[in-house]
Amino acid sequence: MVVTKPLSTKLPTPLVRRMFQHGDVPFKIIIVLATLFTLALVVGVGVMLWLFTSVTRMDLGFSFVTSKTWNPTGSQFGALPFVVGTLITSILALIISVPLGVGIAIFLAELCPARLRAPLGVMVELLAAVPSVVFGLWGIFVFVPTVVKPLGNFLKNAFGTSGDVIDLPLFHGPFYGFSYLAAGAILAVMVLPTIAAISRDVLLAVPGSQREGAFGIGCTRWEAIWQVVLPYGLSGILGAVILGLGRALGETMAVTMVIGNVAQLSGSLLSPGYTMASVIANEWGESSTPAYASALLEIGLLLFIMSVLLNLLARLLVWSVQRRNPQQHA
Amino acid sequence: MPIASSSARVAISLHGVTIVQQGKGVLPDMNTSPLARENAQSHAPATAGEAAAAVMPKMQTESLSIYYGNFRAVADVTLPVRDRKITAIIGPSGCGKSTLIRSLNRMNDLIAGAHAGGKVMLDGEDIYASGIDVVDIRRRVGMVFQRPNPFPKSIYDNVAFGVRLYGRIPKAELDDIVETSLRRSALWDEVKDKLKQSAMALSGGQQQRLCIARAIAVEPEVILMDEPCSALDPVATLKIEELMQELKQDYAIVIVTHNMQQAARVSDTTAMMMMRADRAGEMIEFDETQIIFTKPRDKRTEDYVSGRFG
């Protein structure tokens, strides 16, 4: 930056022409503007959604998220069923995908032969590239009928109302396939690559000296991984899980297509429901009144806030690991 | 060290820590113990006493070569490691010192493509033979690394780590083992009041002694030290060297160092390694340390120890 100055003093030209010739001042202004614009977008999302939800925020206040009745025609807007639906499906997704994802990360980072690591890693990442709407299509016509239905029926028979094994409210009620269970299962597949890929990177960033130390006192490979490598990268893996959760919370199309879309509060995994994202997507076209639209936008605002908080947390965790060994993170 | 059966636990409390702390005591006679015989194998007769130990090295590499893929990093090394002595491996950088020492507990196995030719005998048993349990070898031949690598756990948990691998043992017993190990690694007085604090907060020298404590807590038979002082300041280095003198009362120690003064100070025997034209490391001389540093047979050794060598 400093280097350009002497050049311009040697060639005294009018200011405007000099700027035109060298263009550095406009260039700097432009790149700062581009940067500010990017930043403004993030802030803008929050501000705009805040402004456009004044109707429901004024009328309902906090009861918007605590009320369980969603009856738009009667102007009753309680988002609790959707918050609960989002939590149920996301947690179910994590329960399935975290052990699998960490297992994949371990296999890719610690076990698999070097020449298989890249192709297998790419295949896992390609799973993340499959568009949500394609997952949804596959969910409707393939995954739900061939996997979720038999699984749900099994669970219902074993643990449902007066079930064979034990009676769990988690598996009560009628079951038609499209359900929290279906949404959670398809979300698990969708967040799996996120968790696996980031955890793999975290494990690869754990210094080799830690593994040597473990092997050096007679650990088996699994003991070295489970008792030394994983604890070392724990906060990073936690970050990966939170990023996965972030993706699960906001995932829209696939969930909308398999969750059954019913605005009810249910504690059964087998019942149809809504998540926050899917209710917006599914009812947007019907939002005829300003209050209805405002209510849907406010659900979007909640998603925004949750997403920002989760991202903040996840980045802090991932950074904390990478900062601890910068030389390893090439 | 911890064990599954309760009878073995009695053995520990009877013979283990208690004896280590009280000095000599009711020891099972090596000469008659069937266990000793079983472990000593055919090469080391059950009648082996101290005299036999002097004849029979604790470890012995026989025409050992280490390859990384097709590249031969170490060629034809035959090196005896005597019990209760310190064996130093010296030589210019790139001569395969580290590769050699890491082959003594098969740490090289962790590098893809690495394999060994020849034998490494431990008590007359080839550790590269098929059917040998690598995990068991690494427990019997402990290792301390170039840079201290404590786990990000508490000081106590670091020392107890290896012991806990073998199952749950009573807390009192574990406490004893941790204390004994820390005492033997000359760290106890410095850390006894903060055992629950993170090991990462210790100084580099303390961390390295903690790693030594961690290694000896599982009662190895040989301790390998790969340039253990290269990341330490002179004061910390001195402590480690003193510690090595204490530890050699109980263990066979192998140390790799590129600091010739250190080799001269601490070791009893020294192996001199050089890189051949084909870039494989070979051992050009092995002798009593005193001889290596005063009247070596090989001209290259003389040049190296007198500092005339890169």
Next chain:
Amino acid sequence: MARGTMTDPPNPAARTTEADVADTQAIRARARQRRVQASMARERVRRVTNAVMLGLTGLATLLALIPLVWIIVDVVLLGAPSITPDFLTQSFKPASLGGGGVLHAIVGSLILVGLASVMSIPIGILAAFYVVRNPNTTLGLAVRFGTDVLAGLPSIVVGLFVYTLLVVGRSYSALAGAVALAILMLPIVLRTTEEMLKLVPDSLREGALGLGAPEWKTAFSVLLPAALTGVLTGLMLAVARVSGETAPLLFTALGSNVLSSALNRPIASLPLTLFVYATQPDPIRHAQAWAIALIIMVIVLALNIGARLIARHRAM
């Protein structure tokens, strides 16, 4: 200090030599005894645990590949039969007339993604220049965090944002759809460009500046070309990401059944059409949905694999 501790009575170092030797033998005998005894049950448990758990991680990896392969196979098997010349060259027709094709959606997707690229690429690259040169200023740190947040936002939230910005008081439009996609592309473009620019050696920049080239010229004619493959990789990944995006378009581009290129009117797109067709109770539409899925998957996977090949080519 170290010596001092060695004189403590219980210290093993304080032993006499003969006793010491005997004692050492005893220690080892005991250690071995323990090993032998421990090695019965416990050691088997350790070895079995090791084998089982390592096996399970491999199994998990295999398991993750199943859905990918399964989806690809289904999309190809169910989608390919419907891909006919008519399907690609005709626009929407009612199901009673055979259903027509998806030309309108292909054109719509091209317009949306093309426009989004035109908007996001310059801003992303320019902002990346700023971040690379000022990584630790307040603005630099803020925008890096902002980029992370933006990348993590649910796409549906971005759609709602653009709705409040460009649709309220006007109408659903192709422009609004393109802006929504552009916002989704921006963090990807910015991040990858930033990463690649960081890899360009400083000497290159100094060399150009030393020759008297102005800053902007250095940026565009020296730095950017040096980082080009990397930037290209990022662009391809960004395009791949938004090519399948559906949710934000529900609130912006809306979708349409007619062939249109007007930016101020609703417009069709492939993923939107797929969503609508998949949720209609009509086998013809279902078959068409699978065919659209095939088109989208080919585009997305080709871009992803291509991007990785370019990146690897560069790395070599």
